[in-house]
Amino acid sequence: xxxxxxxxxxxxxxxxxxxxxxxxxxxxxxxxxxxxxxxxxxxxxxxxxxxxxxxxxxxxxxxxxxxxxxxxxxxxxxxxxxxxxxxxxxxxxxxxxxxxxxxxxxxxx
Amino acid sequence: xxxxxxxxxxxxxxxxxxxxxxxxxxxxxxxxxxxxxxxxxxxxxxxxxxxxxxxxxxxxxxxxxxxxxxxxxxxxxxxxxxxxxxxxxxxxxxxxxxxxxxxxxxxxxxxxxxx
Numbered sequence: 001x002x003x004x005x006x007x008x009x010x011x012x013x014x015x016x017x018x019x020x021x022x023x024x025x026x027x028x029x030x031x032x033x034x035x036x037x038x039x040x041x042x043x044x045x046x047x048x049x050x051x052x053x054x055x056x057x058x059x060x061x062x063x064x065x066x067x068x069x070x071x072x073x074x075x076x077x078x079x080x081x082x083x084x085x086x087x088x089x090x091x092x093x094x095x096x097x098x099x100x101x102x103x104x105x106x107x108x109x
Numbered sequence: 110x111x112x113x114x115x116x117x118x119x120x121x122x123x124x125x126x127x128x129x130x131x132x133x134x135x136x137x138x139x140x141x142x143x144x145x146x147x148x149x150x151x152x153x154x155x156x157x158x159x160x161x162x163x164x165x166x167x168x169x170x171x172x173x174x175x176x177x178x179x180x181x182x183x184x185x186x187x188x189x190x191x192x193x194x195x196x197x198x199x200x201x202x203x204x205x206x207x208x209x210x211x212x213x214x215x216x217x218x219x220x221x222x223x224x
Contacts, residue, residue, distance in 0.1 A: 033212065042202045042215040043153070087153075095211045101152040 002026050004100030006088055011106045012078055020073045020086050020103045028093020034062050034073045035087040037102065043087055046073070075105075083107045110136045113205050115216035122193055122223055129189045130219045132203030138183035139205035143213060144176075147200045159186055193223040 003025045012018040024032070031050035035043035049055055049064035049071065061074040073086055085102040092098055112135040122128050132142060144156045144165075157178050159165035165178035177189040186205075190197055200220050204213035 030211065035215075040200075040220075042218040044215065045212060048212060091211060096155070096158070097213060099153040099155070101150075 002092060002098050004088055004090065004098060006086075006100055006103045008101070009104045009106065011108060012075075014078055014080060014107055014109050016078050017074065017076050018078060018105065020075075020088075020105065022071045022073075022088030022100075024069050024071070024088065024090045024098070026090045026092045026098055029066060030091040030093065030095055032062075032064055032071050032088065032090045033097065034060075034071075035089060037085045037087060039084070046086075078107050080107050080109070111207070111212075111214040112136050113139075113203065113214045113216040115203055115219050117219060118217060119220040120222070122221070124194055124223055125192055127189055127191045128193055128221060129187055130201055130203075130221075132186045132188070132205070132216050134184045134205040134207075134214070137205075137207045139186075140183070140208050141206045142180055142186040143204045143206070144178060144186075144188050145202045145204065147202060147218075153202070156188075190221065193221070195223045197221065198223045 005023045033048050034046040036046050037043040047062040054063045059076045064071045085104045087102040089097040114133045116131045142159050145153045147153050155168050156171045157165040157167045159178050159180040161180050161183045167173045180186040202218040204215045206213050
């Protein structure tokens with residue numbers, strides 16, 4: 001079956017760094033997306049990885065290891081507005097995104 | 110670029126009535142559009158996938174006669190919730206893809222409340 005595993009909730013301090021891990025199992029693989037979703041809003045795109053390695057985009061970086069079925073999202077210089085849910089969504093062989101419940105990130109002053 | 114709009118952003122309707130939600134890609138042609146439903150504190154649940162000019166593909170457990178999807182053009186898809194019941198109250202979100210790498214661009218969502 002298809003499965004995504006992320007921590008349910010994480011807490012971090014403003015200005016710090018946090019890493020959100022994601023392990024996945026899919027039928028085929030066509031890359032992995034990370035989305036951010038604020039409460040009551042639709043998801044917004046953060047990053048896309050299809051090859052192994054680290055993709056850096058400003059304060060956010062995303063890493064992928066296809067052989068391990070593993071990805072992480074790294075957020076640096078945390079700001080209060082980063083409080084949101086972060087969704088790891090791998091794409092299967094049918095180009096369908098597989099969604100888990102995401103990780104709720106709470107930022108404290 | 111890649112902006113998706115949804116209308117209305119929220120709607121309240123009476124049980125038994127039908128509600129239509131529109132999803133538009135404003136600055137690109139969407140090869141595929143997706144409809145999701147999300148209950149509070151739960152993950153996104155894909156309801157159906159639609160391509161312009163063809164019938165939508167519904168996920169298992171989603172009633173196609175209740176959730177009517179029309180994808181009339183490359184920039185417009187509509188979801189009609191027919192004979193709505195209170196249990197249909199949810200956050201409905203559409204997304205659109207313009208092809209490889211098949212990133213989905215999300216609309217702002219429509220909050221439906223059935224009384």
